[in-house]
Each structure stands twice: as C-alpha cells, then as structure tokens.
Amino acid sequence: MKTNTTKAKLADGQVVFGAIITRYAPDMVEIFGALGYDFVMIDCEHGPADLDQVEHMVRAAESFGITPIARIPNHHESTILRYLDRGLQGVIVPHVNTGEEAAAVARASRYHPDGYRGMGGGRAQDYGIGVNRDEALAWVNANVLVIPMVEDVEAVGNLDDILAVPGADVLHVAASDLGQSLGNPGVAEVRKVMSEVIPRVRAGGKNVGVGGNNPADTAGVAEFIKLGANFVTVSGWGLLRIGGEDFLRKVKEQL
Numbered sequence: 001m002k003t004n005t006t007k008a009k010l011a012d013g014q015v016v017f018g019a020i021i022t023r024y025a026p027d028m029v030e031i032f033g034a035l036g037y038d039f040v041m042i043d044c045e046h047g048p049a050d051l052d053q054v055e056h057m058v059r060a061a062e063s064f065g066i067t068p069i070a071r072i073p074n075h076h077e078s079t080i081l082r083y084l085d086r087g088l089q090g091v092i093v094p095h096v097n098t099g100e101e102a103a104a105v106a107r108a109s110r111y112h113p114d115g116y117r118g119m120g121g122g123r124a125q126d127y128g129i130g131v132n133r134d135e136a137l138a139w140v141n142a143n144v145l146v147i148p149m150v151e152d153v154e155a156v157g158n159l160d161d162i163l164a165v166p167g168a169d170v171l172h173v174a175a176s177d178l179g180q181s182l183g184n185p186g187v188a189e190v191r192k193v194m195s196e197v198i199p200r201v202r203a204g205g206k207n208v209g210v211g212g213n214n215p216a217d218t219a220g221v222a223e224f225i226k227l228g229a230n231f232v233t234v235s236g237w238g239l240l241r242i243g244g245e246d247f248l249r250k251v252k253e254q255l
Contacts, residue, residue, distance in 0.1 A: 026060035033064025090145030099161030106167030151177035163204035172209030202228035
C-alpha cells in the first residue's frame with residue numbers, strides 16, 4: 001500500500017498543488033505527475049467519469065507518483081465507500097455545511113476504530129495480499145485525506161463546529177459556489193470572505209484549500225497562500241488553454 005505523499009507534505013508544513021481533471025483522461029493524470037504536481041482532483045461532481053474510469057485514473061496516478069483524490073457527487077456513506085474502494089487516497093466532499101455533516105463524512109471515510117466504513121477487501125487494501133487485515137485498515141485510516149468543502153454561507157456560519165471535527169483533514173473553500181451562496185456579489189466580495197475564512201481555518205488547526213482558482217491569476221493564488229492556504233487546486237484544462245494561447249501569441253509575434 002502506498003503512502004499518501006500529499007498528506008505527508010501537509011503534515012510537514014508544505015503547500016501542495018493539484019490539477020483538476022474533469023473527465024476520463026489517464027494521460028493528463030500522468031502528465032501532471034511527471035510535471036511534479038502533488039495531486040490530481042478527479043472531478044466526479046461536475047465531470048462524467050464513472051467508477052471504472054476513476055479506478056483507471058487512480059492506476060495512472062500511482063504509476064506516476066501523484067496522489068489520486070476525487071471530488072465526489074455527494075456525502076452519502078455509500079458514495080464515499082464506493083469511491084474510496086477504487087483506491088483513491090482522498091475525497092473532496094461538496095456542500096458540507098455543519099459539524100454533524102463533517103463528522104459523518106470523516107467517519108464514513110475510515111474504518112473502525114476511527115469510523116464505520118464498510119470493509120470490502122479490494123484494491124484499497126492491496127487485495128489483502130502481503131498485509132493482514134488490521135495493518136491494512138490502520139494504514140488506510142492514517143493515509144486517507146478527508147476534505148469537506150466550505151462553499152456555502154451556512155458552512156461559513158458553522159465554521160467553528162466544522163473545525164472541531166476530528167478527521168476532517170482539509171477544509172476546502174470554493175469561490176464559485178460560495179459566490180452563488182452569497183448572491184453573486186462579485187469577485188471582490190467573495191475574495192473578502194475567503195480572506196477571512198482562510199486564516200480562521202489555519203488558526204483552528206486545520207489545513208485549508210482554495211479552489212476555483214484562475215490559473216492566470218498567479219498573484220491571487222499567492223495571496224491566498226500568504227493568508228494560510230496550503231492545498232491549492234487549479235483547472236487542468238485551464239492550464240492547457242493558457243499554454244495554447246501563449247504558444248500562438250508568441251509565434252504570431254515573430255511573424
């Protein structure tokens with residue numbers, strides 16, 4: 001079984017970076033691993049990838065040394081179980097708005113004694129080959145990353161309760177849905193709320209993620225990091241678009 005290198009880096013005080021992959025694209029997973037990104041976020045909330053495709057992308061991640069994490073569609077126990085059984089090392093869970101919901105997500109993601117995740121004995125535990133049951137369960141519990149999303153006004157209001165939940169490893173603040181929840185007041189107001197939430201999360205002893213980042217806005221991402229963000233997601237397709245635009249512009253400038 002593999003160490004969750006992203007979780008280890010967070011524990012070591014490092015900032016980690018992940019590319020959002022929105023559809024079945026094992027090659028993109030491999031490319032970002034080769035580029036030195038820390039993790040991929042396979043987007044199964046908005047993207048069309050099915051469970052078999054997620055499992056293949058997990059294999060691609062494992063082969064290129066990048067942590068496989070998925071944003072899952074909901075926080076039902078059965079959903080969490082089926083995704084983690086594919087071998088994912090973390091789940092990003094949308095719209096977690098209360099401490100009770102965060103606690104349920106954390107417990108559903110881990111085995112006894114830390115939770116009540118159902119035991120399947122599949123690839124998440126190396127199929128039980130070369131490792132006994134207790135060792136496998138303890139290893140998975142220690143290495144899984146549980147990442148509730150703070151993307152609603154309700155979650156911001158309940159932030160202290162969510163921060164008090166053991167096993168919620170990263171609180172991921174998402175700009176787009178947070179903006180909708182605020183009534184779409186504009187980028188400046190959303191950033192203001194995020195700039196207040198990020199230090200509160202770090203002061204509460206949790207890692208904090210920032211999502212919905214414009215890959216062209218490196219200054220904005222750097223500002224979030226200075227405020228305490230240490231788990232950064234950025235669109236893989238957005239990075240591809242920027243590279244494509246940059247190539248065309250530079251060639252045309254030389255003609």
